[in-house]
Amino acid sequence: MSQYTERFSSRVDNYVRYRPGYPSAIVDLLTAECGLTPQSHIADIGSGTGKLSELFLANGNVVLGIEPNDGMRTAGETILRNNPNFRSLIGTAEATTLQNASVDLITAGQAFHWFDREKTKPEWIRILKPGGWVVVIWNERRLDTTPFLRDYEALLLKYGTDYQTIRHENAVEGLNDFFAPQSPRITSFDNVQLFDFEGLKGRVFSSSYTPEPGHPDFQPMLDELKAVFDRHQHNGQVSFDYDTRVFYGQL
DSSP: OOOHTTTGGGGHHHHHHHOOOOOOOOHHHHHHHOOOOOEEEEEEEEEETSSHHHHHHTTTTTEHHHHHHHHHHHHHHHTTOOOEEEEOOOOOOSOOOTTTTTTEEEEEEEGGGOOOOOHHHHHHHEEEEEEEEEEEEEEEEEESSSSHHHHHHHHHHHHHHHHHHHHHHHHHHHHHHTTTTTEEEEEEEEEEEOHHHHHHHHEEEHHHHOTTTTTTHHHHHHHHHHHHHHHBTTTTEEEEEEEEEEEEEEO
């Protein structure tokens, strides 16, 4: 587990600045489907820099951010320091440190595919109140809907250190088993980011599977990234398009 919890230690600043947030429509969905109210207590597991927590804090919820990585957790604490409803805790998906039956809703964002699901499921059942819900959300980059996205995907396949192993799509396969015997409900929302070249570089460097300075592929990747940007930019920007996928159910 430690190898996963430390993967983003050198990428915190870029993660804060260049990773996408989450559509506010998610709150409306969970209000209608899961009984979410401003009084609901939420455990945001793998809360990182607080991008998903922010969504629920804006709804008035108490959010318990569970994050094992020191750098990510400190960034989240700094960004959300003025919100009294955010409480930051050192913990993992498999050992949250929370009390039995203490939360109404468990959320997990991009971090879910790192969790040991066999150990995570009984822990989440333990901390959920009766009738509580689990919501797994991630921004899934569209791979081939535009020429830019096709070239960007080809760049990651060429230079990514372990990109094919840890792609988020690989996490979907195990979700039915995680929610079994029920199947999760699934909803998707559009999401988008516009980047100039500096922003695009930051977005690339926020990913744990891209080469870092000192790696022999770092400069070749950067040179090819600039060529991709120059080929597809419009008014100095390229568009990162996502499907924000929401999986929700009861354990």
